[in-house]
Amino acid sequence: MDVSQWIDPDRGLIRGEIFHSQEVYAQELEQVFARSWIFLAHDAMLPQPGDFIQNYIGEDPVLVVRQPDGTVKAFLNQCRHRGMRLCRADTGNARNFMCSFHGWNYGLDGRVINIPHGEEIYDAKDREQFRATEVRLANYKGFIFGTWDTTAPEFEEYLGDFAWYFDAYIDRYEGGLEIVGLHKWVIPANWKFNAEQPTSDMYHGEVTHASAFQVMMPTPVDANSPPPDWAMKQLGQLASPAGFQFVSPYGHGTGWFAGGMPVMNETIYRWQEATKDQVAARLGPQRVTAHGHANIFPNFMMLSNYTFRVTHPRGPNEMEIWAWSMAPVAAPAEVKEAIRLDLLRTFSPAGMFEQDDAVNWEEEQRILRGYMARKVPLIYKQMLGRARYDADGLPGRTVPHVYAEEGARGMYRHYIDIMSGAPWPDLARLKQRREDGERSATAAPAKPDSFAA
Numbered sequence: 001m002d003v004s005q006w007i008d009p010d011r012g013l014i015r016g017e018i019f020h021s022q023e024v025y026a027q028e029l030e031q032v033f034a035r036s037w038i039f040l041a042h043d044a045m046l047p048q049p050g051d052f053i054q055n056y057i058g059e060d061p062v063l064v065v066r067q068p069d070g071t072v073k074a075f076l077n078q079c080r081h082r083g084m085r086l087c088r089a090d091t092g093n094a095r096n097f098m099c100s101f102h103g104w105n106y107g108l109d110g111r112v113i114n115i116p117h118g119e120e121i122y123d124a125k126d127r128e129q130f131r132a133t134e135v136r137l138a139n140y141k142g143f144i145f146g147t148w149d150t151t152a153p154e155f156e157e158y159l160g161d162f163a164w165y166f167d168a169y170i171d172r173y174e175g176g177l178e179i180v181g182l183h184k185w186v187i188p189a190n191w192k193f194n195a196e197q198p199t200s201d202m203y204h205g206e207v208t209h210a211s212a213f214q215v216m217m218p219t220p221v222d223a224n225s226p227p228p229d230w231a232m233k234q235l236g237q238l239a240s241p242a243g244f245q246f247v248s249p250y251g252h253g254t255g256w257f258a259g260g261m262p263v264m265n266e267t268i269y270r271w272q273e274a275t276k277d278q279v280a281a282r283l284g285p286q287r288v289t290a291h292g293h294a295n296i297f298p299n300f301m302m303l304s305n306y307t308f309r310v311t312h313p314r315g316p317n318e319m320e321i322w323a324w325s326m327a328p329v330a331a332p333a334e335v336k337e338a339i340r341l342d343l344l345r346t347f348s349p350a351g352m353f354e355q356d357d358a359v360n361w362e363e364e365q366r367i368l369r370g371y372m373a374r375k376v377p378l379i380y381k382q383m384l385g386r387a388r389y390d391a392d393g394l395p396g397r398t399v400p401h402v403y404a405e406e407g408a409r410g411m412y413r414h415y416i417d418i419m420s421g422a423p424w425p426d427l428a429r430l431k432q433r434r435e436d437g438e439r440s441a442t443a444a445p446a447k448p449d450s451f452a453a
């Protein structure tokens with residue numbers, strides 16, 4: 001199915017069919033999820049040999065396991081015998097994995113090490129070949145991504161210029177990140193509504209989250225006093241939304257306020273202010289604030305409040321969100337606790353911001369049951385034609401406004417590419433050609449006005 005019939009990234013128009021169709025969804029599992037790099041685990045989730053976590057590539061369950069030699073392996077969490085879920089725990093520590101159907105036993109590396117009555121009923125040579133299907137892995141600064149596709153570009157190439165922005169989330173402080181919380185929940189809406197938001201949509205914040213910002217404001221000392229200065233400064237970011245948006249040829253995107261994301265928690269705010277120079281010395285002054293919201297295509301999102309989450313697709317009309325709160329190891333204990341509580345209050349299933357977002361996505365999805373609602377093109381034109389390369393000291397393709405849809409247009413441009421089923425080497429060449437063309441077009445000097453027709 002050619003999804004470009006519904007998506008026109010050059011004109012910024014998208015028809016809702018891509019969020020609704022069962023056929024499109026089946027194609028996404030095959031072309032998007034099975035061929036992209038998917039976040040599976042963080043080193044901090046697997047400190048000891050035998051530690052494992054169960055995660056998903058699309059709808060395929062995957063077991064990620066720390067090996068006795070300290071490396072990590074991942075394999076399809078499906079028994080080779082009748083396809084039962086091999087390990088049914090979400091996380092834990094194991095010496096091996098025994099299938100609870102007929103008792104086949106697998107080692108930490110996914111090899112079958114024992115089969116009940118196996119000597120009598122199987123040929124020994126066959127048994128050697130039984131093993132769980134392995135996932136190709138990459139580890140970027142502790143973040144473990146996996147893909148089934150052995151022809152996909154190396155992970156660093158897939159990240160491209162986004163690595164510079166990713167580091168602003170994961171490498172701000174010496175010592176990396178640790179896990180301080182995890183929540184899982186289901187939203188009856190298409191996974192792309194969530195993916196496109198941190199890629200592109202900062203615009204909804206001042207309306208969708210208006211009441212949440214008000215509630216999160218610290219209580220004044222008395223009824224006649226305004227909220228404290230530090231909190232008023234945070235809301236000021238929304239009033240004058242200067243900022244940027246970046247988009248990658250592989251569909252990753254990020255956006256941020258030039259003055260920094262609003263932080264509504266005083267403990268976190270004061271710690272961030274106190275360590276600003278430290279972050280600037282580590283990452284350069286620009287990346288102190290290049291820290292808003294972001295998505296690594298297709299489904300790994302992060303926010304400046306140390307939320308990292310995957311959106312697992314569950315049919316065209318449902319997504320399952322897993323959100324980790326990861327705090328800098330270098331942060332004091334009270335800041336780590338504040339980060340954990342902040343996730344609870346904002347982007348957990350009970351979080352105010354999360355509920356605000358979910359209402360929008362659910363309504364969008366419900367409306368798409370209609371016929372006309374799926375035909376009318378939706379408008380993704382913010383900052384259309386305003387992208388530049390390597391401008392303002394920012395690597396890659398950016399637009400100079402935090403309220404923009406360049407991120408979404410880029411995400412769906414890549415979505416068309418990968419959904420076409422074209423082999424990865426062809427896609428890589430196509431993207432290079434496209435970028436070369438765009439770079440030379442944006443580098444051309446603008447015509448003086450007097451020459452205008």
Ligand code: FES
Pocket residue numbers: 079080081082083084099100101102103104
């Ligand atoms: S399905 Fe796993 S042992 Fe039979």
Ligand SMILES: [Fe+2]
Pocket residue numbers: 204205208209353357
């Ligand atoms: Fe939101």
